[in-house]
Amino acid sequence: MIKFDHVFFSYDREHYVVEDLSFSIGKGESVGLIGANGAGKSTIMKLLLGLLSGQGEILVEGIPVEKKNLPQIRRKLGFVLQDSDNQMFMPTVYEDMIFGPRNYGLSKEEADKKVDEVLGRLGLLELKHRYNHKISGGEKRMAAIATILAMEPDAILMDEPSTALDPVNRRTVINTINSLAQTKLIASHDLDMILDTCQRVILLAHGKIVADGDAKTILQDRALLEANRMELPFCLQGWHGGK
Numbered sequence: 001m002i003k004f005d006h007v008f009f010s011y012d013r014e015h016y017v018v019e020d021l022s023f024s025i026g027k028g029e030s031v032g033l034i035g036a037n038g039a040g041k042s043t044i045m046k047l048l049l050g051l052l053s054g055q056g057e058i059l060v061e062g063i064p065v066e067k068k069n070l071p072q073i074r075r076k077l078g079f080v081l082q083d084s085d086n087q088m089f090m091p092t093v094y095e096d097m098i099f100g101p102r103n104y105g106l107s108k109e110e111a112d113k114k115v116d117e118v119l120g121r122l123g124l125l126e127l128k129h130r131y132n133h134k135i136s137g138g139e140k141r142m143a144a145i146a147t148i149l150a151m152e153p154d155a156i157l158m159d160e161p162s163t164a165l166d167p168v169n170r171r172t173v174i175n176t177i178n179s180l181a182q183t184k185l186i187a188s189h190d191l192d193m194i195l196d197t198c199q200r201v202i203l204l205a206h207g208k209i210v211a212d213g214d215a216k217t218i219l220q221d222r223a224l225l226e227a228n229r230m231e232l233p234f235c236l237q238g239w240h241g242g243k
């Protein structure tokens with residue numbers, strides 16, 4: 001579904017933020033992208049969406065991520081941004097949610113049905129006609145996730161989906177992620193959420209892969225995590241806080 005083949009990227013043309021990166025993600029896989037601040041997680045998401053371009057090849061379902069293919073690529077990939085303010089740009093949640101499905105050819109009735117189905121599934125029907133500038137940060141994040149789900153992409157990229165969510169909404173997001181059949185790539189520092197949602201983890205440092213494999217194995221490796229400015233997930237720490 002997703003392939004990076006010897007990808008290099010630099011913002012300043014002096015040092016690489018992504019360096020000789022190669023990995024593949026199969027259809028239906030759920031992969032956690034973890035690493036310290038600045039490791040390159042968001043940059044990888046942006047390269048995949050064609051918002052940035054570097055050297056090497058990136059493919060989505062065999063289609064190269066390059067300018068002429070971007071409409072096709074972006075139809076396949078739903079991206080939940082780190083900052084929901086940049087994602088919700090219409091006056092109301094409903095208008096944001098209906099925009100994608102209508103744009104992709106659904107009738108108003110079909111799109112309305114899709115919006116109600118997704119909001120109902122997430123327990124968010126109350127937000128439907130609220131103004132985006134009058135809902136809380138966490139509510140906006142939930143609405144942003146709902147907006148992406150309404151578009152039914154083939155793969156979902158999420159950059160810190162659990163940030164700013166209260167425990168109930170965080171659990172709803174985890175359950176929703178787990179209920180989705182789509183391919184998922186989730187960048188996060190919330191290792192408990194990654195453990196709950198991903199079978200595979202890619203650990204990055206300075207734009208390179210340090211570990212790639214079974215999520216439970218990597219997320220239990222305290223020495224590996226600590227060497228990369230992370231801690232064991234809370235659920236594995238015990239009451240001593242992992243000491």
Ligand SMILES: Nc1ncnc2c1ncn2[C@@H]1O[C@H](COP(=O)(O)OP(=O)(O)OP(=O)(O)O)[C@@H](O)[C@H]1O
Pocket residue numbers: 011012017035036037038039040041042043044
């Ligand atoms: N627009 C930019 N211009 C220059 N450098 C940038 C830009 N955006 C990011 N960087 C740098 O690229 C590196 C990777 O950043 P990136 O945002 O991909 O990391 P990240 O792993 O997503 O970090 P975080 O966990 O803090 O969100 C960092 O060193 C960062 O300072």
